Amino acid sequence: MTTGTVRDATFDVLRRTGMTTIFSNPGSTEVPLLAGLPEDLEFVLALHEGSVVGMATGWALARERPALALLHTTAGLGNAVGAIATARVNRAPVVVVVGQQDRRHLALEPFLTGRLHGLAGDYPVWVDQPARAQDVPGAIARAAHEAVTGRGPALVVVPMDDWTADWDGTVVAAPQVVARPTAVDDADLAPLVALIEAAESPVIVSGAGADSPRTWEGLVALAERLGCPVWQESFGARAGFPQDHPLFAGILPAGRAGLRAALRRYDAVLAVGAPVFRQYPYEPGPLVEPGTRVAIVSDDPAEVHRSPAELAFLADPGVVAARLAALLPARPHSPEGVVRAVAAPSRPTAGEPLRAAHVMHELALRLPPEAVVVEETPSSRPDLHRLLPARRPLGFLSAAMGGLGFALPAAVGLRMAAPYRPVVAVMGDGSAIYGIQALWSAAHYGVGALFVVLANGRYAVMDRLAEKNGAGKAPWPAFTEVSLSATARSFGCPATRVDTYGDLVAALDEIVPDLGSRTEPLLLEITVIPDTEFHP
Template sequence: MQVTTSHQTALAQAEQPNHTVRHAVIAMLRELGMTRIFGNPGSTELPLFRDYPEDFSYELGLQEAVVVGMADGYAQATRQASFVNLHSAAGVGHAMANIFTAFKNRTPMIITAGQQARSLLQFDPFLHSRDAAELPKPYVKWSCEPARAEDVPQALARAYYIAMQEPRGPVFVSIPADDWDKPCEPITLRHVGFEARANPHTLSLIGDALDAARSPALVVGAAVDRGQAWDEVVALAERHQARVFVAPMSGRCSFPEDHPLFAGFLPAMRERMVELLGAHDAIFAVGAAAFTYHVEGAGPFIPAGSELFQLIEDPAIAAWAPVGTAAVGNIRLGVQELLARPHITQRQAPARKPTAPVPAAPAAGERMSVAFAMHTLASVRDPLSIIVEEAPSSRPTIQSYLPIFHSETFFTMCSGGLGHSMPAAVGVALAKPEKKVIAVIGDGSAMYAIQALWSAANLRLPITFVILKNRRYAALQDFSKVFGYRDGEKVEGTELPDINFVALAKGHGCDGMHVEDASQLALALQAAIAHPRPIVVEVEVA
């Protein structure tokens, strides 16, 4: 995004009597289009909201991690930085899980937090934040507590430019409570370009390798969809007849999963990745790390006889890649340059990935499988609806039976941190009121941010929350074998009996329904998707 301003407007503001930090910040946010403030207020934040302007809205979350998750979903769906207001040290502490996720998601976000009055700081006052700018590190791109009250608007402007510069991410500004009423000059926003082109020579090396390859493959990551490069990547894959894999732990869909070149999802295991990529002599990681691992591995990082290439907007990711050639720069611009090269002879199309078999309905008295539930949801939802997912143990099954076909219709977290996607669905629904939002959440995940249901109800957002209720932290039980657990051995702290999500939904102001009979699931989901208010569908799964 590029920002311009009117000098005449700034002069007019300066001539107003009693022009304060609050006036300057509100004017700046209005000019940037950031008129939604996501927050959970505390005492040190109250001065910001006195005489709150009518053209601004305050999106209340009942816990700070929920607030940041809502702002994350909103920023991703609008492709614009969101504005968050938290409460001092305790509020930032509550929010840290989703600040970490926003950092991994590369979500542009200006996070502010109140601070006790400057005159009190020398006395170690109640609820103040000592070393406030250090608290959210290292999971913000930049942080500060301005030296003077009149520096606050300029600090927030700098924070905006940094948040929006690729690789995007959250930034943090601590603001003492007495700063808002101090006299202040208005700020003039600047024209800033946020996208940088990759080195042309490096892109030429990548293009030459793709042209010469016998069997090229693309590995796409979240930065493709985040960077509006979906169409370009599809065109590049088709030009080279390259099979397309999804990088491990990708938080977005970056390639249509019904495309003939789609090859599936790579697991976060080195040996298994090498095996799946073994037939390819040129591997191009586009908008993806090369590669993200979850468990310790051994052996080569890529198949013998293959070469690895990468295009990524984040120089830190390019720096730690263990092998290969990396170009650093904007994904869309880089792929456009590769497409501008002279056309090559078409290769024969590779074999199409087989589709998953239709899952069987459960026998009488048995719970339905996740595969059956997701296949049913896929059959009744609009393909243009938006899926916001957080069900880690079910993710491979969801990927097989709830395919995504369009850009900007899938969101999850890139961090692995729970408690993101339920509030993120609220933010996405705020940003995309014309789209149906369906949140697919595991029962364990849901309890990390259940307060998001209240925000959905308060905002009257017609989100369908599908809770996959397997009554356990299944991801931990499944993962225990990696750490030497025997089959059937108890994994402490992983059972979740007796949680009633219909009651929790109603207690937060949402409607709810319980589905145990597989034969009733399709009708229940159809009704829930058509429902005009937020609704929770609790689905009992095996």
């Protein structure tokens, strides 16, 4: 456009980049942008800024294109920093626009002036405050490209008076389309082909960066070509391989001793879409046994650059996996096989309390293959991985950063972006409390996700870690007074409390068959006893 306001020109940018859904919890500095919003732009209100960015994160991951989050100056950005950090580590392309006081008297630091530069730390992949109002549309267009290329949140600070400034047809300083070729030359792959060919017993480690239909297809072909098992990276935020495939070996241990033991039989390890290697507790010693050769394929530069590998390929994992499957000679499957024996938990007797494993097992019996499970239940994550495999790309999602408050808003945004897929968020009650405000958005906008809350009335994972570290009794109390079902209803979200196995089966039998077509959220608060063991 050649006339109008900066606001009008920005709306054109949003239309062109597909960012027509605006997730926000606005304040006065955002009113000039939002008042009288055009009907073709959808506004989605969240009741906390963490939920704003969390919902945008889920939306971006489901659509695989930038989502727009609009925040209110210092308080809004400050409240959202944890969610911005999670979006970065989850590789979610989110454009974060932050309101600022009127440019014309910023020098006087009026009320609501934000000292915004650096407030989000290094977590944004790109940050800009345009030098003049007419540069705002170009900055937002560039932020969309930066978010996709950098695989994370890109942040633009906009003073509130910029929106009503005249737009005089100034050049938008960003391309309309950015092409990102993914071809890989066979000659470039020659060293990796030679490394794998020389191995007697290769193994693949897949990660969150391999979670796409093309990469799943390529990795399945490669694993079957090599007859080798596929492990999932520990603490992976997404599943990089079908977890019901016969060659899927399980989740790698998060400590070095366990990692070495799991990979001891293999003389070559190929990490695809995963770093070398993600860990949690520090343990001394090498990552793999001496003599084991390690290679990595990832499209994340930071992941590649920090991995202690013999060979590293900064390239599209799906393209590389498919070419390797074509270039490498076929091998027989390992004689001992890698089929995992998954024992279902025994059905509780009358009066016996529910455990998290009972809930995971019953969900696994009912959920269709295309279901998306969003996880945030640290103390029972091993049960979820063991009993509830991801069978489709984006079938599993969790917070790569580890901070609480992700699953509930992410499930809302994801279901909004992918209404054709059943979405279940499985959370501990301690985790759900951090993102509980998103239930209002789910109810108000008719988001038919299922929220399964495993309620043990405490931070069970913290209790287990305190015991493991020999610290004696943990000083923090339980919070058994909290009722998540009552809280959900207060936000307008239907909720049911489940205390027995019979109630659990009845509730899931009623809900799951229609989960893909629901237009109303539901929270199930399921009383479980804390697990006695936790293995990170």
